Amino acid sequence: MSKAARLIERLSELHPKGFDLSLDRIRRLLAPLGNPQDRLPPVIHIAGTNGKGSASAFSRALLEAAGLKVHVHTSPHLVNWHERYRIAAPGGGRLVEDDVLAEALQRVADANKGEKITVFELLTATMFLLFTEHPADACILEVGLGGRFDATNVIPRPAVSLIMPISLDHQAFLGDRVELIAAEKAGIVKRGAPVVIGNQEWDAAQEVLVDTAERLGCPLKVYGQDFVAYEERGRLVYQDEDGLMDLPLPRLRGRHQISNAAAAIAAVKAAGFPVTPKSAETAMQSVTWPARLQQLTSGPLVDLAPEGSEIWLDGGHNPDAGVVIAEALAAVEERQQKQLVLIAGMINTKDQTGFFRAFHGMARHVYTVPITSSEAGVPPSVLSSRAMEAGLPAEPLASVESALSLLRETWDGDTPPRILICGSLYLAGDVLAANDMAPE
Known part of the structure; x- marks a missing residue:
């Protein structure tokens, strides 16, 4: 420290x-x-x-x-x-x-x-x-x-x-x-x-x-x-x-x-x-600004995901931010029909269901994870319920690492997934630290 x-x-x-x-x-x-x-x-x-x-x-x-x-x-x-x-x-x-x-x-x-x-x-x-x-x-x-x-x-x-x-x-x-x-x-x-x-x-x-x-x-x-x-x-x-x-x-x-x-x-x-x-x-x-639709192309976390995955990180955490993130991802190389998977963690002062609603009909699955760097983090089981209220299939997991590893073990799509790690700047910071990408 x-x-x-x-x-x-x-x-x-x-x-x-x-x-x-x-x-x-x-x-x-x-x-x-x-x-x-x-x-x-x-x-x-x-x-x-x-x-x-x-x-x-x-x-x-x-x-x-x-x-x-x-x-x-x-x-x-x-x-x-x-x-x-x-x-x-x-x-x-x-x-x-x-x-x-x-x-x-x-x-x-x-x-x-x-x-x-x-x-x-x-x-x-x-x-x-x-x-x-x-x-x-x-x-x-x-x-x-x-x-x-x-x-x-x-x-x-x-x-x-x-x-x-x-x-x-x-x-x-x-x-x-x-x-x-x-x-x-x-x-x-x-x-x-x-x-x-x-x-x-x-x-x-x-x-x-x-x-x-x-x-x-x-x-x-x-x-x-x-x-x-x-x-x-x-x-x-x-x-x-x-x-x-x-x-x-x-x-x-x-x-x-x-x-x-x-x-x-x-x-x-x-x-x-x-x-x-x-x-x-x-x-x-x-111009540079970390954790705003930042693509992760290498690092320890990237190595855990299915080979060839497209991994994005964004710290947006309210419904309007969810809309612009969803629109931006929909416009990314539209010819590549990659299926979207969310790995999400959020804190308890945010409209979690409203954030997830922006991805309805777009995300195949949501893995919810804890935020270890904030006492206000929503438990993954509760956050999964909020995602399901927004019409998204969801399940809680212990960490971002667990979600990426599970995806690698179980992914059955024809092409590797597009993964969005999202929902909180706290989570984004944890991910950058774990992936050896602290801002400079």
């Missing part, structure tokens, strides 16, 4: 792991640290239910392709805590070094003096400290949960607020209607600061976002009105008031990544940074 991970483990024993939505505690903590949140480089602040991580990855790729140095904060991590802190460097940012992270965490813990606080707030304060102590041209901050009371929302004025697609998730914290969730996400909008709204499925959510931006006098760009992107002849065409850009399709798989890329382009431009056809083309070809 790394030095930083040991320290975070100790802090987790002292402070709650959950969410306690308020900004008072982190503001109190940041004051003795010199209020680093007020000294950041220009910030692209990103909220939303789905697509936040992809938008962060596209924004980073666009800025770095333009020769800029960029800090990136994302959460949660997949394998190592260090993934949350990408420190700007010439030629591309690097995950924070362990000694640097541990030292900053210790300073934050010392400044807190044992006061009541959540671990996420301590980690966020550490991010502010790190990002002000290393030079950068820009800073990308992904919201952890919601927006209005998220610990990242103590920044005074972002260069742009980007709000990605909103759907039902975290209802216990954010509300059970998309309008309520949209109102929480819109909490990152600051008076007069530019706002970009990504492709929204729900009109009610978009209305809340637009109303908030207009009420606060924000320059506003809305997907489908002020900018748009679409696929044409195997290319991505982006269009806004400045004209057209004819670009390669992004490396990130799935039709939804076209609108995610468009939102990032619009946000980077709205923040005042240059986006040229050349830099955008480089970004589409260089």
Whole structure:
């Protein structure tokens, strides 16, 4: 275990792991640290239910392709805590070094003096400290949960607020209607600061976002009105008031990544940074984001599956994410009639039946597995029942390894299966670790 991970483990024993939505505690903590949140480089602040991580990855790729140095904060991590802190460097940012992270965490813990606080707030304060102590041209901050009371929302004025697609998730914290969730996400909008709204499925959510931006006098760009992107002849065409850009399709798989890329382009431009056809083309070809329709082609887990299997990993975990994952897989080499098998693990705050429903009529079988890295994991027997409620044949197993091995022993199809390991970012992180593929 790394030095930083040991320290975070100790802090987790002292402070709650959950969410306690308020900004008072982190503001109190940041004051003795010199209020680093007020000294950041220009910030692209990103909220939303789905697509936040992809938008962060596209924004980073666009800025770095333009020769800029960029800090990136994302959460949660997949394998190592260090993934949350990408420190700007010439030629591309690097995950924070362990000694640097541990030292900053210790300073934050010392400044807190044992006061009541959540671990996420301590980690966020550490991010502010790190990002002000290393030079950068820009800073990308992904919201952890919601927006209005998220610990990242103590920044005074972002260069742009980007709000990605909103759907039902975290209802216990954010509300059970998309309008309520949209109102929480819109909490990152600051008076007069530019706002970009990504492709929204729900009109009610978009209305809340637009109303908030207009009420606060924000320059506003809305997907489908002020900018748009679409696929044409195997290319991505982006269009806004400045004209057209004819670009390669992004490396990130799935039709939804076209609108995610468009939102990032619009946000980077709205923040005042240059986006040229050349830099955008480089970004589409260089962008990376683990566990989002990531194909696993080698490694210990891959070796357990039936020979020739096509194995995909995705951390999407709500019904809308299930729909875009299913659509993306349906479009993968449609001429190869591979049968789809799911290996799924989920946590108990998600709509499990709603997620599985997206694969009805498409998945031949579901193997449900535990999530060992989260106390909130749904028992495989219960998760199998949820899959069957969605009309999918399902059975519980002890692990991803057990599911892959059983498939290898029993597969009777004419062609090897297409396997999707899905349902949780926790599970995705466990899989990447087991397959020796920790993000770098």
